[in-house]
Amino acid sequence: MPDSTRAPTRSAAALLVDCLAAEGCERIFTVPGESFLAVLDALPERPEIDVVTCRQEGGAAFMACADGSMTGRPGIAFVTRGPGATNASIGVHVAHQDSQAMILFVGDVARGAQGREGFQEIDFPAFFAPIAKWAARIDDPTRIPEYIARAYAVAISGRPGPVVLALPEDMLVEQVPASLAPRPASVRPAQAVCPDAMNALFDLIADAASPIAIIGGAGWNAKARQHFQGFAETIGLPVATAFRRQDAISPSSPVYAGNLGYGPNPKLVERVRGADLILAVGARLGEATTDGYTVPSLEHPGQTLVHVHPDPEELGRVYRTDLALCCSVDEFAECAMLWEDAGVIPFDAGAEAHAEWEEWATPKPSEARIDLAMCVAAMRETLPADTIVANGAGNFAGWWHRYWRYEAFPGQLAPTCGAMGYGVPAAIAAALRFPDRTVVAVAGDGDFLMNGQELATAAQAGASLIVVVVDNGAYGTIRMHQEREYPGRVSATVLANPDFAKLAEAYGAWAARVETTDEFVAALGEAKDRTGIRLIHALTDVENIAASGATISGLRARAKATV
Structure with a gap:
């Protein structure tokens, strides 16, 4: 016979989710793992929290980082232990160097197995300490409200940054008193001016x-x-x-x-x-x-x-x-x-x-078949002034940094630490955060293939965005440095790429493959009038390596002249 005098309880995972809701969390990005099944089970009880299922933990962490940069509140990601956490570490690194608030929750091995190098075990506080503002493990489920409140406060105070909390899987299923309530929502403390x-x-x-x-x-x-x-x-x-x-x-x-x-x-x-x-x-x-x-x-x-x-x-x-x-x-x-x-x-x-x-920022036509400066000019004429532009890392971004006008705030999502693969996940986060605004992800060919799989996330979440893939068949930034230091000696920087337009179509996107400026302008006009995922695959010449006007032949000539 059940004991009717026993105080009602709930799982620690349910308490954690309630704490997130109390802090105003509206969205989490995740790749599910068995180490936090209890959290996944508790989330449907909080329909105000949108759960975005991602395809790789690095993409999920980038989305959380970008979300935090747009809202000023911590972006939230959940990943599993070991491979999941190490994949997500790139997003923590970006959040740290970019001074962006985020909280990464990592499912962990059970407390009784810790220290034995169990399946996928890592000492997460030690692993993340150098790149996080605070990294800890919640071993006592009754302290969840304390840890969540502190995590939010640390992430947004002073120089904003990432917090990492490890969640032992057995801790999450423990029962805690139902009366245990979240702490009051944290606020960003105002720092007075002297x-x-x-x-x-x-x-x-x-x-x-x-x-x-x-x-x-x-x-x-x-x-x-x-x-x-x-x-x-x-x-x-x-x-x-x-x-x-x-x-x-x-x-x-x-x-x-x-x-x-x-x-x-x-x-x-x-x-x-x-x-x-x-x-x-x-x-x-x-x-x-x-x-x-x-x-x-x-x-x-x-x-x-x-x-x-x-x-x-x-x-x-x-x-x-x-x-x-x-x-x-x-x-x-x-x-x-x-x-x-x-x-x-x-x-x-x-x-x-x-x-x-x-x-400096006024585009001037060149002889290139696809003149990226004029492509950016066309974007300025075609797209709304409050368009959000997201990019990862690579020489391709230089044309947008020079010629695009970031009129809105937030209007630019770009990693100051130079992480490749950031643009597509960040654009997805922006499209979900601002569904009424135009969002463009700009990616190089090497950059795109680091997280292009997140187009599946965009399709599943119903995100609407334009993706421009600048394909010059090379890791362009490294190729540029290579030509400066070792002119004509090309090594490891040539890329054999897929047809990105057909790849996008496989995700259900509208896509166009363009080889001239006029074709780009026409494709952009059609993309503007559509919704959903739209991808423009722009094939460019690696000779025109940078927005500064640098060319491969020019770099080689200057390098040889200094020898």
Whole structure:
């Protein structure tokens, strides 16, 4: 006979799912595994949480990372132990280097088997510690509310980043008191701006002759964009965006100076070199943004560096910093907007820098059969201004970074750590998050085949997106470096590719194979008027290797001339 006096219970997995719902989780990305079957069983009881079934854990983690970057809340992924977790580690690495909030849950071996190198066992706290803000294992099911609340708080506080929680499979099926409730939803703590530091900054700006701002990164959001753009326009301050942070300011702003990173406008690089005051807001000033820590240099003699960042550990960590402000970037931007000094004459440099960028970012026709610059121009004319563009890594992305105008926020999904295979999963996450907006994934041939299988995820989830595959039959970025260092000695960079249009059709997509600019424009027009998955397979010539105008023959000639 059942004991009617026993207090009601529920599974630890059900408690965990309730905690996620209490935190406002709307979607999880997963590749199912037997190590967290109890969670899968509990999820149908929470229909407000959309479950997106993915085809590889790396794709699931990329989707969670991208989702977190768009919402400012942690993107959520569930994977199984061992191979599942190691596959997903690429997404954790991207979230870490890109300062994006995400939480990865990993099904783990039972507690009684730990330490025996059981089936697919890994010490996950140790494995993920170097690339996560916090990595832990929940052994006591009654502490699930505590761990989930802490995970959210850690992921979004200071410099946002990834958290990894391992879930022993036997812990998930334990019964816990039904009265055990989720903790209150975490909120992102506001980090106040120091008034004295702001006054010191305003004095530096007033005394500057050639200042420039470098923005975008940790905690950047719509509020930061709006207020900082207004502040910069008021004083005529040139604003450059950090690597792959081009939606941090509207490109139509009269002070937008372009983007730093790989293949920047040489005039912008010289403007940073010649600046007497550099205001870095949100940006870590990482290797890509600063061209190997040279623009500006680490010691930047003759230049004053003001660094605004929400994480105290980033301030002074790499660069000598003259004035450091540890605060939320949106709070800083709002305070900057309040500055009133009638004695300050607006700088002319903002308009000058914007004109230089306009010239650099205006496509000019070439002799290439498929002119990618003109293809981007066609996209600008054909697609809505608030289109979200996602890409992975490769030279192909340079044409979009140079010529596309990331007018909306969020409008750019691109890994600052340079991970290949990011674009398609990120675009799927965007299509699900913003179903009323146009979403485009741009991928190279090598890049696409790293996670192209996630088109099956898009089809199953009913996502609508356009995919552009730029196929030059090579790992183009490596080929470019190869030609610089070992001209004419091609090794391991040639690719034999499938017909990507036919591959897309196998996923139920509409597809077109194009070999000229006119064919691309026509295909784009047809793709725009359709829904669902649409893929344009653009066959390009590897000779035209980069958006900077570099060619294979030119690289070889220059390399041989220096020998």
